[in-house]
Ligand SMILES: Cc1cc2nc3c(=O)[nH]c(=O)nc-3n(C[C@H](O)[C@H](O)[C@H](O)COP(=O)(O)OP(=O)(O)OC[C@H]3O[C@@H](n4cnc5c(N)ncnc54)[C@H](O)[C@@H]3O)c2cc1C
């Protein structure tokens with residue numbers, strides 16, 4: 054146990070953010086660099102090393118949280134990093150981006166603010182990179198088996214790293230021009246600087262993983278041809294089909310899917326453009342959808358100099374506090390969140406639905422018409438007399454994703470079965486209906502989180518390893534049906 058009195062002597066203290074007016078002038082991460090390390094040992098000391106650590110269950114990776122809290126408290130960073138990597142390939146991603154369901158399940162959280170688990174995690178891994186503790190782990194011998202991974206998001210990268218380390222020869226195929234999936238082109242630089250992905254890819258290359266960008270399986274290379282070339286395949290192609298808003302005026306210029314808008318801002322940071330081809334500069338921006346993707350559009354629009362930013366959400370405003378009846382501890386509650394993007398300004402309007410868009414004579418969107426809605430007999434119903442219009446010169450749709458891409462032929466060429474939710478169906482080993490073809494991440498689970506994608510990638514890798522060799526030593530934290538603590 055860290056410090057038996059830690060939780061009595063120290064309150065919860067989180068990472069400090071840079072002032073809003075300073076951070077809006079750049080795209081760097083919002084936190085003050087180096088501000089965590091001086092406080093993190095005390096924060097880790099608040100961990101009570103509970104007999105039953107519910108945080109293990111809260112974390113889909115089963116991260117060994119009390120163990121690395123103890124090492125962080127003692128400032129034994131090397132041991133902490135070893136324990137952290139025992140279950141998580143990429144703690145620098147989760148330590149920055151995870152909504153931390155572990156903290157919702159922390160026992161201290163029953164009657165006190167929970168341990169800052171996510172901040173401890175990111176401090177351990179940042180220190181490990183700084184001190185050179187994150188070395189490549191090339192396999193001692195090769196199995197002679199080959200694996201193709203389709204998609205280079207967190208699920209594909211985790212599966213590829215696990216399988217490479219198990220001795221298989223792994224190639225990752227990615228249709229985009231750079232590796233990383235949504236980590237690269239969805240999540241903005243101010244939430245995670247892309248240098249964190251780049252150095253992991255260098256580590257993976259040094260371990261032997263090969264990367265092939267600019268190749269879309271199904272279009273550029275037939276799935277059936279890929280299958281002939283490799284002993285096993287992991288599909289980690291994400292759930293990239295975006296939900297649309299089929300209301301009158303949707304065809305007007307200036308209305309985009311979030312994933313048409315966000316990647317362009319990321320590409321400016323990569324040096325591909327001087328200015329983004331779609332920009333919020335000087336415009337009244339409306340973001341439709343109240344989730345993470347919407348918040349990323351809000352933060353991006355602020356940095357591009359929007360005249361105003363309004364985020365619309367059809368559901369009612371969530372509660373500030375956990376409802377002990379419907380969302381009791383240790384489940385992950387749906388609470389009102391103030392993300393870093395929301396701290397930076399803009400307005401949020403809840404319980405509204407868009408009825409139509411109105412444009413000017415050149416076909417550019419100018420107004421969004423909405424109505425308030427309320428639940429009547431379990432259905433969201435427009436409230437008569439609440440219709441109004443708000444200025445809208447750039448609209449981004451951030452209403453979620455409906456499943457994996459069906460257009461490129463990947464699903465049909467492999468002959469894959471889908472489940473009732475439209476995701477690629479798999480068995481308990483993450484194998485699809487086609488022997489030797491596995492699926493991990495959003496492609497099989499549906500739109501989810503980075504921590505689940507890594508957990509799926511690790512678990513699918515174990516399935517593949519067993520398929521290729523008859524057994525496996527690889528850590529598999531979850532089964533496909535796991536929905537632990539409702540995240
Ligand atoms: C804007 C945005 C912000 C988000 N923010 C967060 C957050 O803060 N925290 C969090 O936990 N989660 C967040 N998420 C969710 C999270 O990013 C995803 O759950 C996660 O990335 C899924 O990982 P994946 O590897 O399954 O798929 P993806 O990351 O979607 O990667 C799939 C990859 O496969 C490639 N691909 C697809 N088809 C093919 C093909 N046929 N051939 C070759 N390549 C192909 C795609 O180009 C893509 O690179 C966010 C999502 C979005 C959209």
Ligand code: SF4
Nearest residue numbers: 112147151153155171
């Ligand atoms: S990966 Fe997420 S849930 Fe797991 S320990 Fe880290 S912050 Fe918590």
